[in-house]
Amino acid sequence: MFILKKIYGYLHSLMTPLDERGEPSGGYYESTIRRRVASMVEGIPGPLADVGCGEGLFLGILAESVRRYPVYAVDIDKEILKKTRGRLKKKGIKNVELIEASAEDLPFGDRTMDVVTLLNIVLNIETTERLKRILSELARVLKDDGVLIMDYRSSRNRLISLLYKYTRLYDGSVASVVTRSACLMADIARETGFLVEEEINASGFLPKLSPAVILKLKKIEGRKGK
Numbered sequence: 001m002f003i004l005k006k007i008y009g010y011l012h013s014l015m016t017p018l019d020e021r022g023e024p025s026g027g028y029y030e031s032t033i034r035r036r037v038a039s040m041v042e043g044i045p046g047p048l049a050d051v052g053c054g055e056g057l058f059l060g061i062l063a064e065s066v067r068r069y070p071v072y073a074v075d076i077d078k079e080i081l082k083k084t085r086g087r088l089k090k091k092g093i094k095n096v097e098l099i100e101a102s103a104e105d106l107p108f109g110d111r112t113m114d115v116v117t118l119l120n121i122v123l124n125i126e127t128t129e130r131l132k133r134i135l136s137e138l139a140r141v142l143k144d145d146g147v148l149i150m151d152y153r154s155s156r157n158r159l160i161s162l163l164y165k166y167t168r169l170y171d172g173s174v175a176s177v178v179t180r181s182a183c184l185m186a187d188i189a190r191e192t193g194f195l196v197e198e199e200i201n202a203s204g205f206l207p208k209l210s211p212a213v214i215l216k217l218k219k220i221e222g223r224k225g226k
Contacts, residue, residue, distance in 0.1 A: 029212040030120045032202045033151045034058045036214055040149055041115055046070055049113050051103050051138065052121040056084030060091055071096045072113075074106065103134045108141040116142055118150040123177045128184075132192055139193035139219055148194060148217040151202065154210065155179035185215065193220050 038061045041048065046069025050058055053073035062071075073088075073096050075081050081098050088096050101107050103118070116138045125131045138148055186196050194217035203210035 029202055031057075033119055033212060033214060034061050036200060036202060037117060037119060037149050037151075038062045040214075040216065041117070044115050044147060046114055047072065047112070048115040048117065049074060049106070049108065049141065050117045050119070051106070051134075052118060053084055053098075054080055054120075056087040058117065058119055059084065059093065059096060060087050069095070072099055072108070073097070074099045074101050074103070076100065076102050104130075104137055106137055106141055110140055111143045111146075113141050114143055114146055116146070116148045118148065120151065122150060122152040122180075126178055128188065132188055135188065135192035135194065142219045144219060144221045146219045147197075148219070149214065150217070151212060151214045152185055153177055153179045154213045155181050179211070182213070185213075189215070189217050190220075194218065195220055 034057060037058070041062070048069065049072040051074045053059060053075050056073060059071065059073055073081070073084055075084070075098075078100050081100060085098055088094075099107060103121070118134070118138065122131060125134070135148070142148060182199065189196055196215055197218045198216035200214040200216075201210035202212035202214055
């Protein structure tokens with residue numbers, strides 16, 4: 001098991017961008033997702049809320065785009081928000097407000113956000129019930145024409161799903177990674193007030209077998225969420 005962890009650690013570091021190495025949220029797919037989503041939100045008016053912002057890696061990539069409208073970076077971890085503050089200060093980003101809060105209880109009014117991002121979070125949400133509570137809360141704060149961009153790990157690739165199930169054997173920082181089907185994600189989205197507008201495989205190599213999938217969800221007009 002020790003050798004397995006060493007091999008995984010080496011490969012993970014090798015595939016992680018230099019500026020993300022050593023960060024809890026760093027990684028090949030994680031970085032790919034952030035860069036794809038950054039390009040997706042460029043043409044959408046703000047304000048934007050990045051829920052589960054972690055160390056601010058996504059906000060760092062979004063540095064040039066977010067200057068023209070208010071951005072709210074939300075995380076429940078006070079210590080991780082300190083890292084986010086340092087990263088934003090280093091990049092000279094001043095229009096981001098850091099907020100310590102749970103994704104299930106956001107301190108925003110109804111229909112106040114144009115865009116919400118939920119990146120590299122769903123893979124760690126173990127139960128469907130909790131995921132529904134979070135998405136319902138995001139539907140509440142989004143405007144009627146608002147957009148939620150999120151990602152999940154797909155169960156379509158059975159080999160990778162099996163590897164994710166036993167993540168604890170080679171990655172001590174994670175107990176397991178939750179995979180879900182496209183049908184289940186579409187059902188959850190619909191039940192919580194969204195429709196799937198676009199589905200993007202994050203991998204350029206054999207995209208149909210990509211373990212990471214990005215969803216662009218449109219809020220169903222008139223749905224308030226929870």
